[in-house]
Amino acid sequence: MGFETHFECLLSNSLALEHLELTQCTKITCLKIPFALQQLSRLSVFECSSLKVIESKAPNLSSFFHRGFRVNFSVVETLQMKKLDMGCAIHDARANLPSIMPNLETLVIESVNEVVDAPMLPTKFIYLKHLTIRMITGSTISRPYDYFSLVSFINASPSLETLILNVTLRMVNESIFTDSQLRHIPEHHHGHLKSVKITGFSSAKSLVELTCYILNNAVSLECLTLDTIYGPRCDQDKYRRCFPMIDGVLTEAPRGLAAIRTYIEDKVPSTVNLTVLEPCSRCHVRRRVQTSSQSDNAVSI
Template sequence: MQTISTLTLHGKFLHLKYLHISLNRGVAISPSYDYLSLVSFLVAAPCLETFIFDVRQRDMKHDSIIGDSSQLRQLPEHRYNNLKSVVISGFCSAKSLVELTCHIIENASSLESLTLHTTKGCDRCSDDNPGVCAPMGRNIIKEAHRALVAIRTHIEGIIPSRVKFIVVEPCIRCHAVENQMSS
């Protein structure tokens, strides 16, 4: 495994079209980690077309944007002219993750689709196969609902109409917050 400083990435991945960054599977993510620093990967890959960010942690320890009255940070404008698809799995209400998402939306002129998974990758049941949701802990469900509030408050309003916007939320049949309060 190679450790890369996010401060020295500029110009390193000139032909990279697909980037999948995964922070999960037992990795403790420090509450001081700034998701907005991932912008340096986007800047370093001017041909990037697909960006997948998978962040799964048991409990969200970052500062939540919910109840935070401070302004979102703005980075200098960058143009991600080739970025077409962005998927963030494990989307949560962490302020720096919301800032990263807003920055991408505002700077990716060719963005075609944005998918935000709030379920931390847990499978959901469907009308065809009801009642088979993967178990989710109460804290994960509560954070998923806080993430939905963050999406509605800070992200939905800035999505261009040309962008296919998908939000994967907890199954209301199996993972309603009310069901978890009594557990």
Template structure:
């Protein structure tokens, strides 16, 4: 709710009250406009957020807490302007519960001014606003820096000391990319100061402490993005966060082993992305239901795993790793997404089963995707999931480098697979004329008795070019169009005739604009 909603509320109240002795009440947006034009009353108050004078406003007689709530819903700049209208709004401004500082909320144009000027303006404006704020009632503070200079860390220490009170529930600190060498004062989270913090997000800074974090009993969400933190320091943070429900660790390059203690009984999901040196993840949290891991070679150990239902693995040789390691570790898994950039060998035949797996997604789009990988071997994965309902496979056409089925006189491979009576939807994006992909589709048509829909997308899932408002193709190059047309020939020659009447076949090819590309 901004100024417009506030004006509507005030108009409604006016119709129900008698007019004031001095005529009609002036609309609030008119008062704000007059402030912007330099027109002010004679009532002085140097404590206004604009550093000017307060205008008396005889608005509707509402309880002050309602005015305060309306004021808290306004954007920062509107709230600052309206604080100059009345003492009630000024008091509300000093106790504003949610404050976000960024180039947008402060009206800073990063394209016009230089970096040092932006940093200086950002620091001075934030410093002025927080000094006028009483600190009372502040629930959420987000600082998204648009500039950083040598004085910023001094300002930041002062801001955090005044903002981190026993009432603060959310703290988000986003520093500029790699320019900040700031060390977050972890002492603020001790001695009861951070006792009420529920959500903590830090980026591009250091976190240094192994003792003294005794006030994190209400912390439910932690996001650390490119934070310089060691295993011992992270262990200290986690061991003092028994109420944690969500944990995200991104680009934290000093961690080699992540250990999640068993005392984190409320932890339901965590993600670990692109931590270069990380090799081992050990979780003893008993109620984790989902996690997302993206990195290189990783070993995942889950002591308590019966609750795990949803996993995303984005790592080297993930397709080779998953069917061998996961069935015994996460026996109740229902959703599995695999993103693999390196697959030197085909999917292994494993005696273990994903008995409860319902949705399987496999993506092979990495630059290091080996042309030696046999896509047909994915059928072993399908056989290991007897309850599977949805299967999505994504490949990169231009990196397949597999023999095309067009002009290949050799017969299609066939294996004696199990009958699938739960699989209803199968989709392949990046479908091309590679013989291994055609063999995989034929296997599905011959062995999946419950199939409702088969989708073959020869455009790699790119937006339909014909819907482009510019009237020209911006997505498919000549090589991709050529391979897509080859894929359509393969569908017509080897697949269409095998589709049962009850199965809906959807084939997505190049749009009319793509087909006009000169080959």
């Protein structure tokens, strides 16, 4: 009898199980959760490299968290699902989740090398209150992502209260300073959106357009945070140093700050607290000095 069979037997006899967490388990390729686990409400899977398929028949599963290699995740009963945190293409999440998991309240998407913009669709996330989108792109990606297409998520979420967009990629988008003609779409007032944070903010035109749209339509907005770098900072309790930045991010940061001053600051209502974060003067200043010095040397040669 193999490990997976033993594990399935264990699950089938754990009728009072409420939270199942698997961490770095390399012996499971297919995780099947039986209907008998009616008390199971939370499922967390971390870095299980061999896992390819997760099938859940647990009728009251309301929270699913996954980090690691992409898996095929299927749920028989989805009406109870309230919190979903997993790697997923933004395009697929917008197209499929409103109908598959209509009662979602918290959605965290981690997208790697996204190549298709978010579609404009009539379907709604009626109960969604908290949305986090993490975009990770490697240095080989050359196609710019249209951040303005994320308006589709905002317009589809009438109950949305918090929005976090983490952009972890190199600058390949058209800069607002290259083309300053902003796109506009019909107004769609949002009465619940109170907090918006964008990390990895740059001078990308579509990112500026998204921010301006939020300022023009989020009538209940209380705070807007624009951070020109991404990742943890040293002023947070558990971090001694900021997340290291590649040269391209530090080079782009001043342009991002200039875009905020030029196109965003004058659109911020007096009722909104705007916080703009520059690269850390302790962790990133030396790297910036080195980069500037190298650039100066290149020019003088």
